[in-house]
Amino acid sequence: MAMKRAKITVVGAGFTGATTALMLAQKELGDVVLVDIPQLENPTKGKALDMAEAAPVQGFDARIVGTADYSDTAESDVVIITAGIARKPGMSRDDLVSTNAGIVRSVCENVKTTSPNAYVIILSNPVDAMTYVANKALGFPKNRVIGQSGVLDTARYNTFLAQALNVSVEDVRGVVLGGHGDDMVPLVRYTTVGGIPVEHLLPKDEIEAIVARTRVGGGEIVSLLGNGSAYYAPAASLVQMTEAILKDKKRILPVIALLQGEYGYDNLFMGVLAVLGGDGIEKVFELDLTDDEKAALAKSAASVRSVIQIVENA
Ligand SMILES: NC(=O)C1=CN([C@@H]2O[C@H](COP(=O)(O)OP(=O)(O)OC[C@H]3O[C@@H](n4cnc5c(N)ncnc54)[C@H](O)[C@@H]3O)[C@@H](O)[C@H]2O)C=CC1
Ligand SMILES: O=C([O-])CC(=O)C(=O)O
Numbered sequence: 377m378a379m380k381r382a383k384i385t386v387v388g389a390g391f392t393g394a395t396t397a398l399m400l401a402q403k404e405l406g407d408v409v410l411v412d413i414p415q416l417e418n419p420t421k422g423k424a425l426d427m428a429e430a431a432p433v434q435g436f437d438a439r440i441v442g443t444a445d446y447s448d449t450a451e452s453d454v455v456i457i458t459a460g461i462a463r464k465p466g467m468s469r470d471d472l473v474s475t476n477a478g479i480v481r482s483v484c485e486n487v488k489t490t491s492p493n494a495y496v497i498i499l500s501n502p503v504d505a506m507t508y509v510a511n512k513a514l515g516f517p518k519n520r521v522i523g524q525s526g527v528l529d530t531a532r533y534n535t536f537l538a539q540a541l542n543v544s545v546e547d548v549r550g551v552v553l554g555g556h557g558d559d560m561v562p563l564v565r566y567t568t569v570g571g572i573p574v575e576h577l578l579p580k581d582e583i584e585a586i587v588a589r590t591r592v593g594g595g596e597i598v599s600l601l602g603n604g605s606a607y608y609a610p611a612a613s614l615v616q617m618t619e620a621i622l623k624d625k626k627r628i629l630p631v632i633a634l635l636q637g638e639y640g641y642d643n644l645f646m647g648v649l650a651v652l653g654g655d656g657i658e659k660v661f662e663l664d665l666t667d668d669e670k671a672a673l674a675k676s677a678a679s680v681r682s683v684i685q686i687v688e689n690a
Contacts, residue, residue, distance in 0.1 A: 382406030525556030526630020624654030
């Protein structure tokens with residue numbers, strides 16, 4: 377039998393979607409289908425063609441097509457959902473909930489029929505609640521519905537720590553749990569640099585400042601950009617998750633997963649450390665937490681629950 381390349385659909389051809397599509401192709405993770413709404417069919421086709429024309433220069437083999445027709449996405453192995461509006465300065469991610477819930481629901485209805493076996497990664501914000509919405513609309517097993525927050529939040533945390541210590545970002549291993557909001561929980565006690573606990577390397581107040589900056593890391597970029605939100609690091613995060621699945625790498629990554637008893641939460645989607653491999657979320661780790669860490673996680677979980685309530689009552 378001939379070997380087939382993986383097929384990856386990216387829904388939403390805006391800043392995050394287009395950047396993700398290009399990075400996926402550059403890493404030759406598979407053929408990429410970029411989908412947006414019918415009103416944007418031509419610009420979507422144009423972006424895909426422009427990316428395809430970069431391939432001979434950079435030397436990557438991947439077909440990239442743009443479309444507004446879900447039949448082109450049929451039988452995708454991985455579907456990444458970036459569709460929706462992004463926040464502007466002064467807004468919280470939660471302000472996007474009503475608009476994006478409708479968009480994510482309609483996208484998932486299409487994905488459910490065209491790619492029933494796909495692993496689905498959700499980026500649209502507020503992402504914990506949008507992963508909940510996607511799970512309901514898709515009706516897929518929980519291991520195939522995965523939200524992106526923690527890879528990005530941890531990347532920000534690791535960036536700030538590496539800068540403060542003047543060491544390679546590759547040697548910093550942070551852990552961030554909880555919802556993708558200002559109450560997220562960077563776990564200092566579990567953070568190591570080259571195997572050394574970070575608390576041995578930096579004074580407490582510096583670590584606390586880095587934790588605080590991490591929590592509002594998305595907002596820092598929103599303020600600087602002025603008219604949209606981050607997309608390079610979000611796209612890189614989506615690509616790392618896609619690679620973990622398609623190459624069955626069994627990476628230990630923070631992902632938004634359906635909790636069914638873990639950490640004492642039920643029927644809640646929130647960021648936890650998990651094994652991400654060929655069968656999606658293969659295992660969720662439950663870390664031992666101190667009372668303070670548990671309280672911080674409970675605060676974050678309560679924020680996520682309140683946003684899910686808005687969707688449930690709509
Ligand atoms: N979870 C996370 O860590 C992150 C989440 N985000 C979120 O991702 C979303 C996308 O952000 P950007 O790409 O910067 O926004 P953008 O505005 O550049 O792109 C969004 C695209 O979605 C498209 N779209 C809208 N409805 C659609 C539908 N029904 N079907 C297909 N496409 C549709 C729009 O036409 C637009 O091209 C936002 O909700 C943003 O808040 C962004 C960065 C990080
Ligand atoms: O901040 C935003 O609205 C986009 C996002 O989720 C992030 O960059 O973390």
